[in-house]
Amino acid sequence: QSALTQPASVSGSPGQSITISCIGTSDNVGGYRSVSWFQHHPGKAPKLVIFEAKKRPSGVSDRFSGSKSGNTAYLTISGLQAEDEADYYCCSYAGSNTLVFGGGTKVTVV
Amino acid sequence: QVQLVQSGAEVKEPGASVKVSCKAFRYTYSSYYMHWVRQAPGQGLEWMGIINPEDGSTTYSQKFQGRITMTWDMSTSTVYLELSSLGAHDTAVYYCAPSAVPANPLEHWGPGTLVTVSS
Numbered sequence: 001q002s003a004l005t006q007p008a009s010v011s012g013s014p015g016q017s018i019t020i021s022c023i024g025t026s027d028n029v030g031g032y033r034s035v036s037w038f039q040h041h042p043g044k045a046p047k048l049v050i051f052e053a054k055k056r057p058s059g060v061s062d063r064f065s066g067s068k069s070g071n072t073a074y075l076t077i078s079g080l081q082a083e084d085e086a087d088y089y090c091c092s093y094a095g096s097n098t099l100v101f102g103g104g105t106k107v108t109v110v
Numbered sequence: 111q112v113q114l115v116q117s118g119a120e121v122k123e124p125g126a127s128v129k130v131s132c133k134a135f136r137y138t139y140s141s142y143y144m145h146w147v148r149q150a151p152g153q154g155l156e157w158m159g160i161i162n163p164e165d166g167s168t169t170y171s172q173k174f175q176g177r178i179t180m181t182w183d184m185s186t187s188t189v190y191l192e193l194s195s196l197g198a199h200d201t202a203v204y205y206c207a208p209s210a211v212p213a214n215p216l217e218h219w220g221p222g223t224l225v226t227v228s229s
Binding site: 003032034038045046047048051052087089091093096097098099100101102103104 | 143145147213215217219222
């Protein structure tokens with residue numbers, strides 16, 4: 001299965017909001033509610049920040065929010081902070097016990 | 111607190127096989143699936159496959175069909191990922207992540223196992 005499409009990089013200033021898109025198809029993002037977003041710092045395990053497209057795990061800052069429209073999911077980080085600088089990946093269930101990840105987006109706080 | 115313990119780093123020659131292990135402690139569910147995800151240097155996360163320890167059934171990414179095997183050792187509650195015919199492109203960090211059902215979010219991840227393929 002093809003990877004989901006994310007922008008390679010997004011940048012913003014401290015305090016600003018940024019949004020990352022994740023474009024899939026009706027076979028993955030558009031067909032299931034199981035869309036997740038992960039924050040990944042180099043050398044560490046990925047951290048779940050959004051699941052089921054818009055839900056936040058316990059302990060994740062409410063500056064992280066998610067949404068979905070059709071075949072595209074979105075991750076918004078508001079009040080951008082230096083610690084938010086990381087790689088972000090979307091992931092969708094794709095049926096038949098399979099998952100598919102996006103190519104990743106590098107978030108830079110300038 | 112859920113803890114996932116993976117085996118240590120490996121260095122393999124091209125053409126060889128590698129077997130990585132993963133064991134979950136204090137996971138909420140007594141029965142769960144285990145996903146394997148890898149990240150090659152400079153690349154993104156890549157889903158490799160999933161195993162259902164209940165019955166040993168597996169689903170693999172088409173990319174790895176024919177050279178990937180996931181198994182479950184009931185006696186030690188340990189899951190294994192074996193990848194054969196290794197090439198330099200298989201150099202990566204390999205992560206395990208459990209989920210109660212395949213579509214559930216991957217809330218917990220192992221620390222990763224670095225596999226380096228080099229002659």
